[in-house]
Amino acid sequence: MDVSPCPLDTEFADQIALLLAPPSPESAQEYYDDIIRIRQCYGINIKQGKFGKGVYANADFKAGELVLKDQMLVASQHSSNKIDCLVCSYCFCYIGSVELQIGRKLYLQGLRLSAKKDCDIETMCDGSEEECPTERMGRGTSNNHDYVEPCASTSMKDKAVSEEILASLMNGSLVLPYSENFSLPPVVSCPGGCEEEHYCSILCAEADWEAFHSLLCTGGKSDSSRREALVKFIEHANRTNDIFILAAKVISSTILRYKKLKMAHFGKEVQSSVLNWTDVFFSLLLEAWKPISMGFKKRWWDCVALPNDVDCSNEVSFRMQIRDLAYTSLQLLKDAIFDKECATLFSLDIYGHIIGMFELNNLDLVVASPVEDYFIYIDDLPSPLKIEAEKLTRPFLVALGDDYSVYCQGTAFFPLQSCINHSCHPNAKAFKRDEDKDGHATIIALRSIMEGEEITISYIDEDLPYEERQSLLADYGFKCECPRCLEENS
Ligand SMILES: [Zn+2]
Numbered sequence: 025m026d027v028s029p030c031p032l033d034t035e036f037a038d039q040i041a042l043l044l045a046p047p048s049p050e051s052a053q054e055y056y057d058d059i060i061r062i063r064q065c066y067g068i069n070i071k072q073g074k075f076g077k078g079v080y081a082n083a084d085f086k087a088g089e090l091v092l093k094d095q096m097l098v099a100s101q102h103s104s105n106k107i108d109c110l111v112c113s114y115c116f117c118y119i120g121s122v123e124l125q126i127g128r129k130l131y132l133q134g135l136r137l138s139a140k141k142d143c144d145i146e147t148m149c150d151g152s153e154e155e156c157p158t159e160r161m162g163r164g165t166s167n168n169h170d171y172v173e174p175c176a177s178t179s180m181k182d183k184a185v186s187e188e189i190l191a192s193l194m195n196g197s198l199v200l201p202y203s204e205n206f207s208l209p210p211v212v213s214c215p216g217g218c219e220e221e222h223y224c225s226i227l228c229a230e231a232d233w234e235a236f237h238s239l240l241c242t243g244g245k246s247d248s249s250r251r252e253a254l255v256k257f258i259e260h261a262n263r264t265n266d267i268f269i270l271a272a273k274v275i276s277s278t279i280l281r282y283k284k285l286k287m288a289h290f291g292k293e294v295q296s297s298v299l300n301w302t303d304v305f306f307s308l309l310l311e312a313w314k315p316i317s318m319g320f321k322k323r324w325w326d327c328v329a330l331p332n333d334v335d336c337s338n339e340v341s342f343r344m345q346i347r348d349l350a351y352t353s354l355q356l357l358k359d360a361i362f363d364k365e366c367a368t369l370f371s372l373d374i375y376g377h378i379i380g381m382f383e384l385n386n387l388d389l390v391v392a393s394p395v396e397d398y399f400i401y402i403d404d405l406p407s408p409l410k411i412e413a414e415k416l417t418r419p420f421l422v423a424l425g426d427d428y429s430v431y432c433q434g435t436a437f438f439p440l441q442s443c444i445n446h447s448c449h450p451n452a453k454a455f456k457r458d459e460d461k462d463g464h465a466t467i468i469a470l471r472s473i474m475e476g477e478e479i480t481i482s483y484i485d486e487d488l489p490y491e492e493r494q495s496l497l498a499d500y501g502f503k504c505e506c507p508r509c510l511e512e513n514s
Pocket residue numbers: 112113114115116117223224225228
């Protein structure tokens with residue numbers, strides 16, 4: 025691979041190396057002990073084991089019991105999923121009402137469908153139907169960020185619900201039967217005035233503003249040049265790979281933490297003996313970066329799995345294109361939120377490692393849909409009540425089609441869950457119970473676990489045969505040597 029196109033990679037090479045150095049075992053232990061205390065996950069602890077750090081049971085667990093609940097360090101809903109589900113941008117619980125969720129989704133789907141029609145006509149006119157190859161490669165290489173095409177059947181028109189009815193669902197004048205059993209918190213707007221983010225409470229709105237969003241808001245309260253640059257960055261990410269939005273959240277949260285630390289530092293008495301301010305600033309930046317430093321990372325373009333449709337002989341050029349795509353995105357982000365004191369964070373090397381961290385940890389954000397629960401509830405009603413209710417609900421279910429059950433999906437980084445090692449015969453799994461209404465990760469025991477035992481989950485479908493498991497796990501950068509693999513390979 026040729027020399028990096030980013031001048032900051034050379035200028036800040038020393039600082040980059042310090043940011044990317046794995047944390048010392050002591051500082052990692054201190055960090056995780058703190059998180060366990062804050063989350064009150066007293067059933068587990070993090071220890072160094074045979075394969076680096078791992079999560080160990082601190083108590084006995086019965087099958088089905090909750091092992092831990094982990095809050096995300098940073099998370100975002102997939103761009104394509106934003107049409108389907110309206111969720112709090114901080115805790116990712118559903119908001120508004122079942123009526124608003126249904127009305128909004130059908131309304132936005134209608135808009136997308138008519139936009140697609142216009143776009144098809146345009147494409148036919150200028151005859152250029154080929155997609156830009158770089159954009160195609162960037163998209164979908166990480167997890168499932170692919171845009172789901174709505175099935176454009178000819179009967180779509182027959183299924184459509186009129187715009188007036190959709191409006192009355194969205195404004196609350198049309199109430200669906202039994203929806204009171206699925207009540208959701210009212211929608212709170214972004215304090216910066218953008219239309220992109222919504223919250224379940226003022227608490228979530230303020231927490232998001234403080235931790236991430238104040239640097240990334242495109243609302244009227246941000247200055248206009250930043251706003252324009254941000255819009256360009258977001259549009260590029262939506263068009264190519266929405267993992268960039270997550271990377272931007274990591275950078276903005278690190279800058280905001282840095283600023284807080286700096287305030288606290290200079291709030292105290294300034295020591296006149298300090299000679300080198302750059303060192304002081306950088307030590308604060310290292311501290312602000314600490315939560316991110318805990319995640320295992322490699323450069324995105326080095327660790328991303330080669331898609332099946334890319335020939336091995338094109339691997340080098342494929343990886344270069346991924347790097348260039350990241351560089352384009354980084355320049356757009358830099359135009360929007362560059363901060364001189366945190367310049368190192370805007371180097372391509374750091375940007376690539378942040379994205380690689382999400383690639384390698386592959387932690388899905390999943391929240392079950394109250395809309396699906398609602399229609400199941402209606403379907404389960406005793407016959408006379410069901411017939412009566414369906415007079416109103418049926419047209420919406422038909423219009424939604426199979427999409428009625430689409431749930432909130434995104435990518436997140438969960439600090440504790442990311443420490444759980446893989447096993448092809450795991451004793452726990454990530455599983456959302458009925459009461460888990462937000463984006464937090466919940467890990468449930470699959471069988472009884474004894475105190476002192478390591479907690480394991482499967483990163484892949486563990487029912488696959490040995491060779492296929494190993495090949496999927498290679499994408500995570502390791503060869504599985506769990507007892508089952510050792511046995512099957514002997
Ligand atoms: Zn919330």
